[in-house]
Amino acid sequence: MVATPPAASRTAGRPEPAGPVHVARRLVDTAERARHSRRWSLTGGLLTASTGLVVLVAPGSTVPGVAIAVGVGLVAQGALAVARGVAGDDPLLQRVRVAALGTVGVALGVLSLATPELGILVLVLAVAAWFAVSGADDLVHAVTSRGGRPGRVFTGLTSLVPAVMLFANPGVSVRDLGLVFGVVFLVRGSVFVVLGLRR
Secondary structure: OOOOOOHHHHOOOOOOOOOHHHHHHHHHHHHHHHHHHHHHHHHHHHHHHHHHHHHHHOOOOOHHHHHHHHHHHHHHHHHHHHHHHHHOOOOHHHHHHHHHHHHHHHHHHHHHHOHHHHOHHHHHHHHHHHHHHHHHHHHHHHHHOOOOHHHHHHHHHHHHHHHHHHHHOOOOOHHHHHHHHHHHHHHHHHHHHHHHHHO
């Protein structure tokens, strides 16, 4: 007589039936992830928009003044991205990407703070690099994620176009650089706030 496999062995590998309790748990988990994602999006959006507004309305257009505003803004935004990558509820690959982006932001922010000693060219290249990296990340997010695709495409292009312009013309004045930085950050932050409110 052939022994019959245990019930656990016969059902191994089969998907668990989607009963009412299982469905309810999945809905709760999805809502919790959406709530955390909304919080991160709103916080990042408000921080980005505030940085852009400060650069636009700050009196004067001196190199140290713009460098400090840009540097502090990049460090703060980068640190927030690193925190989201470490403590967020997003999928692992997305968290790694966000943390890496934040690390780049912090590094470029520190570099911007050293602009008075290194020269305006360093500040221009740091801003252009951040625009390029963050814009590319937005487009990647738009392709790999379902939510907020139009907004991410818009912010991606809003960042990539100024990045190309700054790389092609690194000799811009500090006044023009502050204007470009302020407008891009204000637009990006506003879009992120809208995306956070719609989740």
